[in-house]
Amino acid sequence: MICVECGSAVNHVYRDYGKGNVRLTRCQICHEYADKYIEYEFMLVLLDLILHRHQVYRHLLFNRIDYHESGVDVTLLKLIPAFICFDAYLKWFRLAKYYDESFDSASLATVSSFSSKPYDYHFTLLGCAALEFLLFVLGILMIARLTQRKVDTHFVKYNYLVMAILISTFGRLLIVLMMIWDYDVNFGRVVNIFILTSNITATKVFLDGSGMQASACVLGGYMLRMLVPIAMYLANRSFIMFIL
Template structure:
């Protein structure tokens, strides 16, 4: 995996030195992904040089820099690889941690709400209020552990399949941020429950599928790998997550 901080062409995913050229006096032009020529040593003979031509797509490096953020968001919702490359490589977004916490709060709230609907108590009001508050914190902790297990499963599968992909701490951190950012679909959990109807459970299932699809696309774009490997990584994450759920159920916790 190349340097996480480098710009990328959103069409062919090759490195680009810049997104646009500034010709002064307010004249800007989007850079074109051009063919570059690189030299590398052939074998152990330092005197023999080989030339490697990196073919490019000859298209604009990043057309989205001229687009409205709403259009970019719509393309990201449609899971277009170009939109993901623009967001992950060519923009500076530092809300990964805050977004992760907020998504976990949404998931904890959904579970807490379902738990309250299924439980009845005749205890005094103070005890009920304390128990409900503790249940919410417990659901937040369970959701956090399940998310951690899901990520561990993904990184384990990637490490077993292609150990050379994540060779540095920067590569690991960059992929982790991409996975957290691609989990934004969990924000839809709240409106799905607020506008409660007969198909709420179906909506929750579709949101889960959308989040997994976004995670898969984030892996594919970040590592520039095949869909098959992304699917294996997602399935591995789900196995780890379900293992944690089974462990909680054996303990006797309602998750």
Template sequence: MPICVECGKPVPNLYTEYSKQNIQLSVCASCNNFADQYIEHDYVIIFMDLLLHKKQVYRHLLFNKLEYVDSGIQPGIKKLAILLILFDVYIKWLKLESIPNINVLSHYFYILFVCTIELIIFHASIRFIIWLLFHKKYEIIKYNYVTIALIISSFSKLLYILMIIWDYGEINYSWYINILVFTSNVEAISVFLEESYLKTI
């Protein structure tokens, strides 16, 4: 069931469709706001609100936008995860560029392996910590959605493209991006678990 992005309460529907290009957004009975205004927003607005760490946009993506899956993750999220790994690989590989007498291809695949293992360990660790802290509070925790939330909230790794455009040697942009990724992860898990930031951290 979809939820209101403002208050997080379940709603019967998000909009009423009168024709192909004519819809009316539903109003949440609990808070009297539109249940999900992001239905009418384009991807630029959604991206900006993700950067601003708005809870509403994470509720929209996690509970209303994505098709519900009982296990596993959606194909689109898998593609995003692969893209994020490749960005990580590129940045690490870029730092080895100045090392002389290096076998570029073998090091690339080695870094790819390391980044993949890092991602698996990170997600497994977060799942374990959530189980440790919240398994008594929640009868059922959809751990696949923990992974989905972490992948979506790691979107800011795509900003690594800035390190290609500008001279990455002058400023280590990766530190700023890593901080942004961390705070986005905290926001997404906080929204998913409906917990405060301190409990999430």
């Protein structure tokens, strides 16, 4: 366990004196409460996630999740299919909006080599979303490994970096609002920007590095992810390539 304020290691974050008498412990280094989120309700934790608080990522990564020598927590793994499905839905939504607003059925036939509209190929969009997510995570891991200073003795557990990325991608679940209400396609771009900034915050917290290093990791992962829509566009010009 660690102190969420300064990141120093602590033996425990609270003491249980029995009969419901629980007291938070203070960090010996910064003298603040080691983990104030122990007493927070879920909505307050979520609010701090939205606000990009460094402390909440330390709480979730090191004090809330059970220690993993290797591998990723099962609860976080269960979120991956949801992230991929929501990303695929956003792709479908953008393509549907673009073609329905820009082309009639006759002109669409001259643009697309498919027998139907490009956004009717749901499994193709789902596969693209899954591959993009995989490349994004791999890109962050590779850049993080390259940017680690050789003189730095800090040992990086990359499985925890993956978990930090998964936690900070929680904003993808906001796409469900587009399914309930008739939001404009620009809402998806706002969500994507929010996710990227959350990824940068989580990467910075875990690597305990600079904002520039974290930004380089996330943007590097995003550039690697963009290889998928570029390849789809080159293979068939009917798949419009969207940035963000």
